[in-house]
Amino acid sequence: MRKELPLNGRSKEALLDEMRAMKSGxxxxxxxxxxxxxxxxxxGLYEANRAAFFEFFTENALGGRRAFPSVKRMEDEVVEMALSLFNAPADARGFMTTGGTESIVQAIQTCRDWTRKQRKEPKLRGNIVAAESVHPAFNKGAKLMDLEVRRAPVGPDFRADPAAIEALIDDETIMIVGSAPCFPYGVIDPIEALGALAERRGVWLHVDACVGGYLAPFAKMIGRDIPTFDFTVPGVSSISADLHKFGFAPKPASTVFYRTPDKAAHNDFDFSDWPNGRFLTSTIVGTRPAGGVAAAWATFEFLGxxxxxxxxxxxxxxxxxxxxxxxxxxxxxxxxxxxxxxxxxxxxxxxxxxxxxxxxxxxxxxxxxxxxxxxxxxxxxxxxxxxxxxxxxxxxxxxxxxxxxxxxxxxxxxx
Ligand SMILES: Cc1ncc(COP(=O)(O)O)c(C=O)c1O
Missing domain, CATH: 3.90.1150.10 (Aspartate Aminotransferase, domain 1)
Structure with missing residues (x-):
């Protein structure tokens, strides 16, 4: 039987009791x-995160540009701090999103629109060539934008095989992808070789560092042997990195970065042709929890x-x-x-x-x-x-x- 909205409400205590009982399963x-x-x-971080999230529980990050400069400032500062971590050039740009999937879908759309303009082919359908180990978010983005995804077998070390990827590139290829690391095996793909390939074939390389983006730089700093995966590699055009995974910020929080302003310029959605005024967003979603932004900022500042x-x-x-x-x-x-x-x-x-x-x-x-x-x-x-x-x-x-x-x-x- 379909559950009906109760006629009368119940107390917070009663609800919490019921939720806790549900949770026990x-x-x-x-x-x-x-x-x-x-x-x-x-x-300690968990407590700081909760406090920061609830401090901005009601605010909306969609209104950051107009109503909540505090939220916009925190968002901008998170992006700036992260750009330095990824050795981004001075004019690189980035945005906060609500998760890895959103960062990836944004990067695909930005790449497609930038490539269409570059190649003067406004109708270019495009395909993405990636190791078979990349996250399904690439197929989700491709489905939304009617692109094709070609998955190439990984090498014997379970890392992306640049030769196998190159074999699938053709005139319609707009993007190749490497992961840092990939979800199935946790290995970081050979981003330097993929960067060289991207430059040679004139395609955009996206590095999906959703899992490793906020762990790998620190692992490197403590002397671990971590392959280079960031903007130090010349062919890397964009990077996705999740704050809500190994950035240890609460959900929802991720970031997407672009090497150059001309690439980043295609990220935004800017629309005015409706009864209200200009609608400008850098994310797929409109309304976003400001708590996620505040807690990500607090995480960076709390940990250093x-x-x-x-x-x-x-x-x-x-x-x-x-x-x-x-x-x-x-x-x-x-x-x-x-x-x-x-x-x-x-x-x-x-x-x-x-x-x-x-x-x-x-x-x-x-x-x-x-x-x-x-x-x-x-x-x-x-x-x-x-x-x-x-x-x-x-x-x-x-x-x-x-x-x-x-x-x-x-x-x-x-x-
Ligand atoms: C490598 C990789 N990329 C992207 C994602 C998607 O992230 P999200 O679940 O935040 O959308 C994941 C999720 O685990 C992942 O492992």
Whole structure:
């Protein structure tokens, strides 16, 4: 039966009681049971984020230009601070958006419109050539704009293969893509080689640093071996980087950057032909929570470079140990050589989806990769609290699967 709007309202307390009861059936992310969707750095940052978000709970970032200069200022400052992190030229520009998908869709639209103008082909349909490992957001953007996406196989190291990408480029190609890192394997693509390819073939290179954008620079600063992925690479035209992932700001918050003002000029939507006046936005959405902007700004100011470096140190050493403990389980192997916080592991010896199924019965929501079959986790300190339990349960599940003959899994890889 369809739920009806209640005739009379209820108290806040009653609602909170009911919501908390509903929540009790959710995946226990606070105990690290969710392989993705949530991120956490420290308790102190969490509190600062909540305070900043609720300080701007009612304001609308859509009104930043006219009504809320405080919100506009914070947005501009977030973008400026981030541009420096990505070694952007002095006249590079960027925008805050509500998420990785929106940043990517904006970049695709900007690239398409800039390319149409450059090539003097206003009707150019265009295609995007990318490694098969890029996020589905590229297909979503392409669907919205009636573009084609061509996915090229990755190399044996699970990184984008520039030769395979080049083989799919033709006259209609407007964009090639590299990830830093890609979601399925957590590896950073060879952006320098892709940049050289983009320059040689006269196409736009977008770097999808939605996952790594706000972790990789600090990982590099603490001496980790991180491939260059930012505007230091001459062929990079745009970068997407999510604040609400490893920037450790609350959702919704992401950023998109363009190397030059002439490229960035195509990002905005500027419309006046309606009964009201000029409608100018830099995002696909109109109304946006100012809380997301305020909390992102507060995150930067709360942590500073040293705070982010400390998070990188803690998180990456936690993940190093995690990888060693997984590798130590007989039959399991890490897929590829993940650079940052996404780790997937598989097995040549047995069906790793069966392991995930047994883990699921113990309350661990499975994150799965289908090619090759793997168990996948996008890890933050939220996973540290339960890592001993996790490893013990993986060990036990592997033992069970090894003892079974032909255990049949019904699991399907789902994002
Ligand atoms: C590499 C990559 N790009 C883009 C996205 C999309 O981000 P969002 O979910 O914020 O739209 C994700 C999400 O996990 C991702 O892993």
């Amino acid at each position: 959710d995946t226990d992310w606070q105990r690290g049971r969710s392989p993705l969707f949530v991120f956490k750095a420290t308790e 470079v040293e705070g982010y470096k400390q998070i990188a140190r803690d998180l990456l050493s936690f993940i190093d140990t995690y990888k060693q403990r997984i590798q130590a389980i007989d039959g399991l192997e890490i897929i590829g050589n993940p650079h940052l916080s996404i780790v997937a592991y598989g097995s040549e010896a047995f069906d790793v989806f069966r392991v995930a199924e047994i883990m699921q019965a113990k309350g661990w929501l499975p994150g799965l990769v289908q090619k090759p079959k793997g168990i996948h986790r996008m890890m933050s300190m939220v996973h540290a609290v339960s890592v001993d339990d996790y490893i013990a349960d993986v060990q036990a599940a592997v033992k069970t699967v090894r003892a079974e003959s032909g255990g049949n899994t019904k699991l399907k890889a789902t994002y």
